[in-house]
Amino acid sequence: MQPSLLHRIQFDNDETAFRQFYTDNMFRLFQFAFTFVQNREQAEEIVNDVFLRLWQNRSRISQIENISVYLYVAVKNTAANYLRQSKPRDLEAVHHFYLSPDPEQILITDELRKKIAAAIDGLPARCKLIFKLVKEDGLSAAEVAAILDISYKTVTTQLTIALKKLEEALRPSLPKNFSASFKKK
C-alpha cells in the first residue's frame, strides 16, 4: 500500500498504478470476501465493486485515513449487501482459510503441524477470523476492531482464546517432565 501509488492514482489518473495497487491488495481482500460468501465469482465481484468505487472516487483518496481499514470495511459492507440479496447469513459464521505452522520456519513434526492446523480450524468462526486478520494480514488489533466494528478489548480477548487453544494443542507434545524439571531450577 504505497502512498506513491495512491498519489499517482489520485493526481495522475494513473491506471498502471491502480493495477499495481489492485494486484498488491486483491488477494487478501479476496480471501476476506470469500470468508463471507464462499464463492469464488462472488468474492471477486465484491472485491472488484470496492476497487471500482475507489477508482471512481480517486479524487478523494487522500481523505482516507487508513486505506487498509477502508478496503476491508468496504469489502465487508459489500459482502453484507450481497448476502442480503441471496440468503441472509451471519457474516462471521463462515470461514474458508486455514493456518498452520510453516515447516520451513520451524522444526516441527507433520503430526504436530496437522494438530495445530486442526486446533485453529476448530476455533469459533469469529475468533479464527480475528486471529487470521492479525496474523496473516498483518493488521493491528485497532484496525481489526475498526474493520469488524467490535471493541478493541474483544479483539485481544479473542486472540487470547486462540492462543490458549494453540497452547493446548502443543501441550502433550512436550516431554512429560520437561516443564516440571525446568521449573525446579
Add this chain to the structure above:
Amino acid sequence: MRDNSTEYDRVIELMAKRLGKTASLGELEELNQLLSANPSYSYLAEVVLSLKGNPEHVEKSMPEAELASSGWAHLAERLNAAPAVVRHMRWKWVAAAAVVILIGAGVYRWKGEPVQTAMYRSTQVEYGKKTMLVLEDGTQVWLNAGSRLLYPKAFTGKTREVQLEGEAFFDVAENARQPFFVHTGKITVRVLGTRFDVKAYKGDEKISATLISGKIQVIMNDDPEKKILLSPHEKLTVVNGEVKGGAIVENALRYQVQLLPQADRPETVAETAWMDNKMVFTNETFEDVAIQLERRYAVHVEFGDEALKHEHVSGVFEKETLQQALDILKMTTKFNYQIDSNMVRLVANQN
C-alpha cells in the same frame, strides 16, 4: 514467586497483545523474560510466528497471481465501460506526514564504507537551537536541537540517502523514481510518503517511529529482512540492544507497534510538537523528560534522587522558560530543583 496458572495467563495475555501490536515496551520485555524462563511458552511463540496460510487449502485451489490477473481483467472491462465522472476537487493532499523518532546509536557508517566527505555536507545544530534547510531535490528538513544531518550536495544515484543523528522533520520532495532513505545507526527509514520526523539521538535507549498519515517502511539495520510498514497514527518503538545494562532481547521482541491516540490537530501529537516550539509529555518518565529538557534548554540535568527518575510526568510547554517549566512539573510531581548556570539538579522534596 508467581503462581503457575497466573503466569500462564500473563504469558497468553502478553502474547495476545504482541500479536495485536498493542504491547508496551515494558510488556514486551516482561514477555521476553517469561519466554526465556520457560521453553514450552517460547515454543508456542515460535509456532505462532511460523503460522501461515496453508498452501494445500488456499494457494493451490486459488493461486494468488491467477486470481489477481483474472480479477483485473474483469475489473478493467468495468472501468472502461463506465467512465468515471472526474470531479475537480481542490488539491488537498492532506499532509502525508509521517513522524519518525529514531533514538539510535547513530554511528556514522554508510553500508560499512567510509563517507566521502567531499561529496557530502553536514549541518549541525547546537543544543537549545533549531534550523531548517532545503536539500538539492527540494526536500525540506527541520533539524531539532543537538542534531546533525549528513547529506549529499546533489542526489545523483538511484536513491536519495541522508544520514541523521538526532531529530528532524522531513518534507520530502515527491519522486517515486528516486526513493528517499534516512539512515541512522540502528534503523533505516524508507520514505513512501512525503512528510515525516526522525529522531535518533545517541545513547537513548529506545528508537521509535510514529506515522501521522501516509506510509513509511522501517528497516532494522542489523536484520535487513525485518521491514516494518507503518500505517497512519502508528508509533514504532525499538529497543536499542547496545544500550548499557539493557538486557539483550530476542529480535522478535525488540520492537512494538502501537496506535497513537487520535489527535484532532497534528501539533498536539507529542512526536511533532517540537516543530511548533512545543514539548508534549504524556505520562513519560521523568528521566526521559529530563533528556528532552536538556536538549531544549541546553542544560545538564542531574538527579539527586534515583526514585525521581521513574516518576511519570505529563505536560505541554510552549514558551516557558526552564524555571517556569520546572515549576509546572512541580505542581504534579513532588521535587525541588536548583539551577546553577547550565546545571540543573533535581532532588526529592523533603516532606
